[in-house]
Amino acid sequence: MLVFLLFAVIVAAGTGGELCVSRAMKGVGEVESFHPVEILKITLRALRQPWMWAGVAMMAMAFFALLGALSMYNVSFVVPVTALSYVAGAFGGAAFLRERVTFWRWIGVLLVTVGVTLVFLGKS
Amino acid sequence: MNRSSQVPKELILYNKKVPAEPLIEIGRESGEVAHKPLKVKTFLMILIMVIAGPVGNVFLSKGMKEVSPLTLWPPAQVFHSALKIFTTIPIWLGISSLITFFIAYMLVLSWADYSYVQPVSSVAYGVVALLGYLVLGEKVSALRWAGIAVICLGVFVVSRTGPQTTRRKTAEEA
Numbered sequence: 677m678l679v680f681l682l683f684a685v686i687v688a689a690g691t692g693g694e695l696c697v698s699r700a701m702k703g704v705g706e707v708e709s710f711h712p713v714e715i716l717k718i719t720l721r722a723l724r725q726p727w728m729w730a731g732v733a734m735m736a737m738a739f740f741a742l743l744g745a746l747s748m749y750n751v752s753f754v755v756p757v758t759a760l761s762y763v764a765g766a767f768g769g770a771a772f773l774r775e776r777v778t779f780w781r782w783i784g785v786l787l788v789t790v791g792v793t794l795v796f797l798g799k800s
Numbered sequence: 801m802n803r804s805s806q807v808p809k810e811l812i813l814y815n816k817k818v819p820a821e822p823l824i825e826i827g828r829e830s831g832e833v834a835h836k837p838l839k840v841k842t843f844l845m846i847l848i849m850v851i852a853g854p855v856g857n858v859f860l861s862k863g864m865k866e867v868s869p870l871t872l873w874p875p876a877q878v879f880h881s882a883l884k885i886f887t888t889i890p891i892w893l894g895i896s897s898l899i900t901f902f903i904a905y906m907l908v909l910s911w912a913d914y915s916y917v918q919p920v921s922s923v924a925y926g927v928v929a930l931l932g933y934l935v936l937g938e939k940v941s942a943l944r945w946a947g948i949a950v951i952c953l954g955v956f957v958v959s960r961t962g963p964q965t966t967r968r969k970t971a972e973e974a
Binding site: 694695697698701702704705706707718722742743746747748750751752754755756759761762765766768769770773775777778780781783784785786787788789790791792793794795796797798 | 854857858860861864865867868869870885905906907909910911913914915916918919922924925928929931932933936938940941942943944945946947948949950951952953954955956957958959960961
C-alpha cells in the first residue's frame with residue numbers, strides 16, 4: 677500500500693509540478709542569452725510567477741516521495757516506474773498548457789509507455 | 801490623446817533628426833532562419849538533462865541505501881531521519897546533479913513544448929539502467945533492456961515532430 681502511495685505522489689505531484697513550472701516559464705518568455713547576468717534576471721522574473729512557487733512546492737513533495745522509494749528499491753526499478761507520468765504529461769500538456777500534441781507525438785508517447793512497462797515487467 | 805497610434809515621420813537620434821524607416825521583422829515568422837539555432841540549443845539542453853538527471857538519481861539511490869532503514873514514527877524520529885539523510889555526502893551530490901538537471905529543464909521549457917521535452921528526455925531511463933548496472937551493480941534483465949530499446953524508439957518518433965508546434969498553424973509531420 678505504501679508503495680502505491682509513494683509512486684502516486686511521485687507521478688501526480690511530479691507531473692503537476694512540471695506543468696506548473698512549464699506554465700510559469702512560458703510567462704517568462706524564451707531564454708535568448710546564457711550570460712550570467714541574463715540568467716539571474718530570468719531567475720528573478722521566474723520567481724515572481726505564482727505558478728513557479730506552486731510548481732516548486734509540488735516538485736519538493738515528489739522529491740521526498742522519491743527519496744522514500746529509493747531507500748527501499750533499486751534505482752533501475754524506481755525511475756522507470758515514475759515514467760507513468762508520460763501519460764499524465766501528454767494529457768496535461770494538451771489540456772492545461774493548450775499545447776498541440778500531434779499524432780506522431782502521441783505515437784511516440786505510447787511507445788515510450790510500452791517500453792517503460794517492459795522495463796517494469798523485467799524486474800529481476 | 802493616444803500616443804501609440806501615431807506613426808512618427810522622423811526620429812531624433814543623437815540630437816539629429818532622421819527620417820523614420822519602417823521596421824522590418826526578421827526571424828521567428830520566417831521559419832527556417834530561427835529553426836536551426838533553436839534545434840541546436842534544444843539538443844544541448846536535453847543532453848545536459850539526460851546526463852545530470854540519471855547521475856543525480858544514482859547518487860540519491862546510493863545515499864538512501866546508506867542511511868536506510870529509516871524510522872518515521874514517532875514524529876520526533878522524522879527530524880532525526882531528515883538529519884541523517886541530509887548529512888550524507890551522496891545525497892548532496894545527487895541534489896547538485898538534479899539542480900543542474902532542473903536548470904537545463906527550465907531553460908528548455910521556456911521555448912520548447914513540454915509534451916516534446918518530456919518524451920525526448922526519456923532516454924534518461926536507458927542511462928539510469930546503465931548506471932544502475934555499472935555503478936551500483938544492479939541486475940538488469942533482458943526484458944528490461946528490450947523495454948529500454950522500445951523507449952528509445954519512442955524517443956526517436958517524438959524527436960521527429962519538431963520542438964515547437966503549438967504556435968504554427970500547419971504541422972511539420974515529416
